[in-house]
Amino acid sequence: MDSRNGKITIVLVVLCVLLGGGYLAYAALGPNQTTTDARPQAGAAPTGVAVMVRAVDPSKPTLNGRVFVVEDGKVRRRSSDLACERVYYAGGRGICMGVAPSGVDYTAKVFDSNFQTLHTIDLTGLPSRARVSADGRYGAMTVFVAGDSYLGNSTAFSTRTTILDMTDGRQIGQLEQYKVTKDGKPFDAVDFNFWGVTFAKDPNRFYATLATGDHHYLVEGDIATESMRVLRDGVECPSLSPDNRQIAYKSRIGTENRWRIHVLDVKTLADHPVAENRSIDDQVEWLDSTTLAYSDGTNVYTVPADDSGESQLLVKDATSPVRLGR
Amino acid sequence: MYQVEASKALLKPRLWAGRAARLRVPRNVVMLGMVSLLTDVSSEMVATVLPLYLVFSLGASPLVFGAIDGTYGGAAALVQVASGFVSDRWRRPKGVAGLGYGLSAIGKVALVGAGNTIGGIGAIIAVDRVGKGIRTAPRDALISLSSAKDRLATSFGVHRAMDSVGAMLGPLVAFAILFVAPARFDAVFVVSTLFAVLGLAVLILNVDGRPPRLRRAERDEAAPAGDKAAPSFRAALGLLTAPRFAPLLLAAGLLSVASVSDAMIYVGLQRNIDFDPAVFPLLYVMTAIVFMGLAIPFGQLADRIGKVPVLLGGQALLFVTYGVLMMGTVGYGALVLCLLALGGYFAATEGVLTALAGTVLPEKLQASGIGLLITVTSLGRLASSLAFGGLWFAIGLQSAVICFVAALALAMMLAAPLLLRAQRAALDG
Numbered sequence: 115m116d117s118r119n120g121k122i123t124i125v126l127v128v129l130c131v132l133l134g135g136g137y138l139a140y141a142a143l144g145p146n147q148t149t150t151d152a153r154p155q156a157g158a159a160p161t162g163v164a165v166m167v168r169a170v171d172p173s174k175p176t177l178n179g180r181v182f183v184v185e186d187g188k189v190r191r192r193s194s195d196l197a198c199e200r201v202y203y204a205g206g207r208g209i210c211m212g213v214a215p216s217g218v219d220y221t222a223k224v225f226d227s228n229f230q231t232l233h234t235i236d237l238t239g240l241p242s243r244a245r246v247s248a249d250g251r252y253g254a255m256t257v258f259v260a261g262d263s264y265l266g267n268s269t270a271f272s273t274r275t276t277i278l279d280m281t282d283g284r285q286i287g288q289l290e291q292y293k294v295t296k297d298g299k300p301f302d303a304v305d306f307n308f309w310g311v312t313f314a315k316d317p318n319r320f321y322a323t324l325a326t327g328d329h330h331y332l333v334e335g336d337i338a339t340e341s342m343r344v345l346r347d348g349v350e351c352p353s354l355s356p357d358n359r360q361i362a363y364k365s366r367i368g369t370e371n372r373w374r375i376h377v378l379d380v381k382t383l384a385d386h387p388v389a390e391n392r393s394i395d396d397q398v399e400w401l402d403s404t405t406l407a408y409s410d411g412t413n414v415y416t417v418p419a420d421d422s423g424e425s426q427l428l429v430k431d432a433t434s435p436v437r438l439g440r
Numbered sequence: 441m442y443q444v445e446a447s448k449a450l451l452k453p454r455l456w457a458g459r460a461a462r463l464r465v466p467r468n469v470v471m472l473g474m475v476s477l478l479t480d481v482s483s484e485m486v487a488t489v490l491p492l493y494l495v496f497s498l499g500a501s502p503l504v505f506g507a508i509d510g511t512y513g514g515a516a517a518l519v520q521v522a523s524g525f526v527s528d529r530w531r532r533p534k535g536v537a538g539l540g541y542g543l544s545a546i547g548k549v550a551l552v553g554a555g556n557t558i559g560g561i562g563a564i565i566a567v568d569r570v571g572k573g574i575r576t577a578p579r580d581a582l583i584s585l586s587s588a589k590d591r592l593a594t595s596f597g598v599h600r601a602m603d604s605v606g607a608m609l610g611p612l613v614a615f616a617i618l619f620v621a622p623a624r625f626d627a628v629f630v631v632s633t634l635f636a637v638l639g640l641a642v643l644i645l646n647v648d649g650r651p652p653r654l655r656r657a658e659r660d661e662a663a664p665a666g667d668k669a670a671p672s673f674r675a676a677l678g679l680l681t682a683p684r685f686a687p688l689l690l691a692a693g694l695l696s697v698a699s700v701s702d703a704m705i706y707v708g709l710q711r712n713i714d715f716d717p718a719v720f721p722l723l724y725v726m727t728a729i730v731f732m733g734l735a736i737p738f739g740q741l742a743d744r745i746g747k748v749p750v751l752l753g754g755q756a757l758l759f760v761t762y763g764v765l766m767m768g769t770v771g772y773g774a775l776v777l778c779l780l781a782l783g784g785y786f787a788a789t790e791g792v793l794t795a796l797a798g799t800v801l802p803e804k805l806q807a808s809g810i811g812l813l814i815t816v817t818s819l820g821r822l823a824s825s826l827a828f829g830g831l832w833f834a835i836g837l838q839s840a841v842i843c844f845v846a847a848l849a850l851a852m853m854l855a856a857p858l859l860l861r862a863q864r865a866a867l868d869g
Binding site: 119120122123126127130133134137138141142178213272290302303304305 | 617620621622623624626627630631634635637638641642645646704707711828829832833836837
């Protein structure tokens with residue numbers, strides 16, 4: 115059997131090399147680089163509100179991930195070479211988490227009001243969340259770290275959340291190393307994961323999600339003392355309102371990976387859902403003290419922060435909404 | 441002895457051909473290694489890019505993938521036992537293994553065609569896991585039945601080393617494709633499919649489904665006094681109490697419960713050692729390289745001095761790893777020592793244990809027995825992870841490690857006589 119089957123095998127190998135090489139050549143050089151003047155299109159936006167978004171169009175590498183400033187339904191500015199998977203901006207400095215020039219790693223860039231890169235930081239995983247304190251002093255980034263084991267068969271994911279000094283691009287802390295307390299007692303477990311930082315008006319204070327087991331705790335943190343305390347369960351990707359009185363967040367539906375947007379009162383910790391009834395996986399942004407903006411992965415929408423009204427399209431083909439000019 | 445003839449070894453690179461010939465490893469084992477290598481390139485390519493793909497093309501969180509993946513772990517254990525038994529019952533280890541490899545290949549094709557919804561990807565991952573569960577036991581049975589009993593550990597060493605080469609190459613190939621054609625996940629899936637199809641083709645065309653030990657067993661059956669019946673379910677179940685195999689199964693279960701999983705060890709290191717997080721992925725790579733380098737020499741050693749001493753020696757290497765975990769903050773020297781010990785532990789245990797099972801099990805029940813062994817060890821590992829996580833949570837990392845040092849010492853003391861009994865049975869048989 116050997117010589118005939120050996121020959122068939124060789125023919126198959128050659129065929130596969132040709133097929134694979136051909137497809138790869140087509141993918142690398144084929145007609146997918148066409149540039150168009152497409153851009154995020156503004157929908158029904160409240161007047162006088164300027165937002166920064168990242169454009170979504172995976173089929174157009176020259177457009178996908180570019181940062182646009184949209185105001186009153188018009189595109190005011192766009193970045194030419196800053197391409198991001200996640201973007202945030204406040205107080206004159208922004209964070210852009212995106213693919214590194216190598217094409218296979220990820221980096222975060224700290225940029226200024228002219229989209230000029232000030233600092234570059236290597237990332238150790240897939241970009242997930244980015245936030246900047248209102249004064250532009252601190253930044254926070256969450257990445258997904260793949261913890262797959264090549265000998266086992268499980269592929270578990272963990273997150274890593276880093277606090278940045280935006281003035282010099284230094285990584286000044288990791289939430290994984292902060293001390294956590296729950297009901298006044300030290301709290302620690304193997305499976306701690308943190309994500310979704312949101313900064314308070316006092317930039318030293320922040321809120322974030324601590325996940326362990328089936329729990330997703332809202333924690334309140336302090337950068338100076340590198341500590342956090344657990345406030346309540348069932349809160350993911352918190353986002354603090356401009357007046358610091360409310361927190362919009364993702365509320366998980368059962369144990370599924372589906373979420374509704376809820377808003378809770380910081381004082382009473384009581385919460386209510388908003389009118390958006392689709393599952394949303396995003397860190398919500400506050401346009402003002404009564405309006406939320408968020409993305410469903412394709413478009414940016416707004417919805418009132420109380421339980422009234424309904425969701426409205428804000429910007430088409432865009433994610434990562436950022437309220438500007440606060 | 442069924443030896444490699446260089447002229448017939450058409451597919452394998454010269455290095456492997458030369459080494460395999462020197463190692464006197466049967467051609468069938470090298471071909472099965474090649475099948476695993478190609479299949480691992482294929483599946484690791486997909487595993488590497490799937491999180492990126494989910495996040496950037498589908499806008500989903502990678503946690504979805506973790507959830508999808510974890511769901512099928514338990515089901516895979518049952519599939520292994522069933523496929524092992526079916527393979528023995530039908531006397532078709534190659535056919536059943538081929539079904540498993542084929543399912544995974546179909547999964548890759550489906551990714552190209554319909555992998556653009558979360559539900560679709562979940563289903564495809566499920567098919568891939570089931571395929572993996574189906575093929576493992578009959579494939580290991582084929583390796584075992586292709587080798588002479590005194591060369592079994594070397595055979596498994598060669599197979600596991602080739603397997604891990606594939607697992608290392610997969611991510612590199614995937615990244616190379618994305619480097620040449622950014623964001624073209626379809627190209628990754630197409631190339632992955634081709635690797636899976638090639639793996640299946642090598643199995644069908646170049647692996648002998650009736651290897652020598654199996655044929656000899658069938659000849660014995662043909663003799664007037666031979667037992668002609670295909671193994672019954674009761675016979676397979678009887679392995680659980682068989683005086684030759686039960687001690688081995690019990691020892692494997694004890695050892696796996698007392699061994700902290702590599703994932704947990706990495707998390708522990710991450711907490712304890714003050715290194716740049718960018719180094720973290722390198723931990724896997726370093727352990728894999730150590731494993732790759734040691735799998736064959738440890739297999740040879742096991743064939744020369746006995747499988748039980750190598751197995752227990754490998755288990756003892758875990759004490760080094762536990763020691764480093766207990767040290768608190770440690771430097772790069774200790775980190776390297778820890779990874780060397782971890783890679784050595786893997787190289788000296790899993791393949792050698794399967795080889796020992798292969799010598800103990802009757803030819804007719806090889807796949808059933810190996811399926812049981814895999815299931816027992818993977819359930820043991822699951823229990824170990826739950827216990828270690830719980831202890832870490834309750835009493836802290838250092839105390840948890842101390843508990844596992846004690847547990848491992850106890851497990852080794854209990855396992856040693858059981859393993860020696862199994863090895864003696866193997867020598868008698």
